[in-house]
């Protein structure tokens with residue numbers, strides 16, 4: 402059973418560091434604990450995705466998962482709770498779109514970020530199996546956001562032209 406961990410916020414050094422690969426041939430108890438804590442913290446925080454650095458562990462692990470009704474994006478779909486170890490991605494097409502996104506580590510603020518719409522995703526699941534699949538739209542955006550965390554990058558580093566807004570502004574003005 403995982404624990405809810407305090408999410409590190411912008412300015413915290415864990416969020417700036419490049420995280421280390423997990424040795425997939427040796428999933429230790431510590432790694433299993435980290436995965437359980439990530440799941441628990443994600444569910445508690447009602448986020449859509451979370452990465453290990455956000456709970457103070459610089460390992461390349463992310464967890465995503467969201468119900469369609471909780472996703473405020475144009476092209477939302479249900480995303481099952483999925484653990485990804487050593488995730489990496491590459492673009493499949495040059496198509497991009499720009500939408501406001503938020504982050505559990507950046508309270509209140511949203512910012513418009515350009516992301517690839519179609520990517521090929523590779524990761525290892527909790528059993529150490531390699532998974533390769535194409536993901537698109539919102540799911541692709543989420544994966545790119547979480548993988549950025551593993552390289553010490555926050556979405557606010559990628560916002561252009563000062564396109565920041567509060568959650569309230571987005572609702573009030575119907576910003577996309």
Ligand code: ZN
Pocket residue numbers: 503504505506546547550
């Ligand atoms: Zn984030």
